[in-house]
Amino acid sequence: MIRFEAVGLRYPGGGPLRGAWGPEALTDITFALPRGSFTWLLGASGAGKSSVLRLMHLALRPTRGEVEVLGLRLARAPRDALPPVRRRIGVVFQDFRLLPYLSVFDNVALPLRLAGRAEASLRADVSEMLRWVGLEAKAQSSPLELSGGEQQRIAIARAVVHRPELLVADEPTGNLDTRQARRLLALLREMNRLGTTVVVASHDEELVARFPAPSLFLHEGRLHDPDNARGLDAWPEDDGALE
Amino acid sequence: MARRARYSRDPLGLRRALAGWLLPGLVAAMALLAALAVAGAQGAAALAERWQRGAAAAVTVQLPDSDAARVERAIAALRRMPEVSEASAMDQERLAELLRPWLGGSAGLPLPAVIEVRLRDTSVDPVLIGDRLAASVPGAVIEAHGLWVQRLAALARSLQGLSWVILALVAAVAAAVVAVATRAGLAARRDAVEVLHGLGAEDRYIAGRFARRLGLLAAGGALAGTIAAVPALALLADLAAPWIGAGTGGMAQSWALLPWPALAAVPPFAFLVGWGTAQATVRRWLRRLP
Numbered sequence: 001m002i003r004f005e006a007v008g009l010r011y012p013g014g015g016p017l018r019g020a021w022g023p024e025a026l027t028d029i030t031f032a033l034p035r036g037s038f039t040w041l042l043g044a045s046g047a048g049k050s051s052v053l054r055l056m057h058l059a060l061r062p063t064r065g066e067v068e069v070l071g072l073r074l075a076r077a078p079r080d081a082l083p084p085v086r087r088r089i090g091v092v093f094q095d096f097r098l099l100p101y102l103s104v105f106d107n108v109a110l111p112l113r114l115a116g117r118a119e120a121s122l123r124a125d126v127s128e129m130l131r132w133v134g135l136e137a138k139a140q141s142s143p144l145e146l147s148g149g150e151q152q153r154i155a156i157a158r159a160v161v162h163r164p165e166l167l168v169a170d171e172p173t174g175n176l177d178t179r180q181a182r183r184l185l186a187l188l189r190e191m192n193r194l195g196t197t198v199v200v201a202s203h204d205e206e207l208v209a210r211f212p213a214p215s216l217f218l219h220e221g222r223l224h225d226p227d228n229a230r231g232l233d234a235w236p237e238d239d240g241a242l243e
Numbered sequence: 244m245a246r247r248a249r250y251s252r253d254p255l256g257l258r259r260a261l262a263g264w265l266l267p268g269l270v271a272a273m274a275l276l277a278a279l280a281v282a283g284a285q286g287a288a289a290l291a292e293r294w295q296r297g298a299a300a301a302v303t304v305q306l307p308d309s310d311a312a313r314v315e316r317a318i319a320a321l322r323r324m325p326e327v328s329e330a331s332a333m334d335q336e337r338l339a340e341l342l343r344p345w346l347g348g349s350a351g352l353p354l355p356a357v358i359e360v361r362l363r364d365t366s367v368d369p370v371l372i373g374d375r376l377a378a379s380v381p382g383a384v385i386e387a388h389g390l391w392v393q394r395l396a397a398l399a400r401s402l403q404g405l406s407w408v409i410l411a412l413v414a415a416v417a418a419a420v421v422a423v424a425t426r427a428g429l430a431a432r433r434d435a436v437e438v439l440h441g442l443g444a445e446d447r448y449i450a451g452r453f454a455r456r457l458g459l460l461a462a463g464g465a466l467a468g469t470i471a472a473v474p475a476l477a478l479l480a481d482l483a484a485p486w487i488g489a490g491t492g493g494m495a496q497s498w499a500l501l502p503w504p505a506l507a508a509v510p511p512f513a514f515l516v517g518w519g520t521a522q523a524t525v526r527r528w529l530r531r532l533p
Contacts, residue, residue, distance in 0.1 A: 080445070083445045086441065087443030088443075097438050101256035101259060110442055113254065114439070
């Protein structure tokens, strides 16, 4: 499903050495997540959580090593092989990334329209998704009119409306109060129960304690892996080979 | 419902990001230039053809520093010659009008009086006629049209070539303007482009949205510019009508002389320039995303 193998990542550096590469943001990351799993990605801010997630949803390519997501080997895949795989992944960002000039309905409908779904058939799906996140009444509102929690739920609805095989969330609770955060996690667990592989980055220890699940710990760009368990505590069997 | 249908065709909000009159206005100005260049090319081609075809049997007599009396004397002398079928003075205004494209509108430039002569028999050596004419009207210079026609036709052809160069230049500038507008649109919708890219939109999808929008803007501007060029072209056609053998038939006829197919091609051509430039610009920009 997801496999990282000795992954190193550098960002292009700026400053006086234009064109040079910055220091390694990730070093020797190796792990595998099985299909249908729910995984916490933990670590302090700046530990590399976002970089790992961006590799997972194909927003970056590894500088070295190999990343395999939904059967796609990212290091050497041709560029036009990426969009179809991206359409099988849902992403929730901390800053939502809703399009302010589209209505809530159109924001949620985006993945379906990109997948080429007919207008008549996507309407029911979008409405159902809005009902699921409890914002059916706001379908024609602008995202700017909604509260932070409501915007986050719209972001979730957009991430899952096309029933992705992988759902990646980067600090999804960062802008939410405790009650909304719990509600959001319940939504994510529900998605996972329906078969979606879910990876959530968070530094909210209380939330993690409330929803216990296997965790990857990142520390300064490396997997914190004292027992050599590839950063995973208590994984039964790796079925990533099925993909 | 209308709102939804509209937005589904415009997921990047380009109607608002690429709005305003600057791009259509610039394209309109360039379409006006393009229309003039197209008409100029066609007009020059018509003139070249007319001169080469119609003037073959004609000879001109030039009388430098002449007054009306000398011109009359020369015409009378020419008409008395048996080999001359027709001799008439070319109107000075028409001559000036004819030469205006090459000499400019300066009124002070002294023009020679020109008498158009048609020969009954083209094999007659015009030099002999010239010698006899010079005896009665000193200073008269006869010229077989061959040389004149060659020069004028060459001039007309180079004007035609120049018009095509201008057209190419106008298209290149239009492409540059569209490229700048596309980059402005990309800057304004950078977040949206990145979100759509992240959701799995292919390059051709995003580039297609920009290309359609910019193609339509360019075509709209070009339509306005071409329409604005029509009255000026009709006026020019009216002035040029006598010289391309169409006679003066009023505005209705000069209307018919306009190069309508070429003019009609300007807006679709502008659409293609806008569409292609936007496609190339957006695709190149998208290469920076993985």
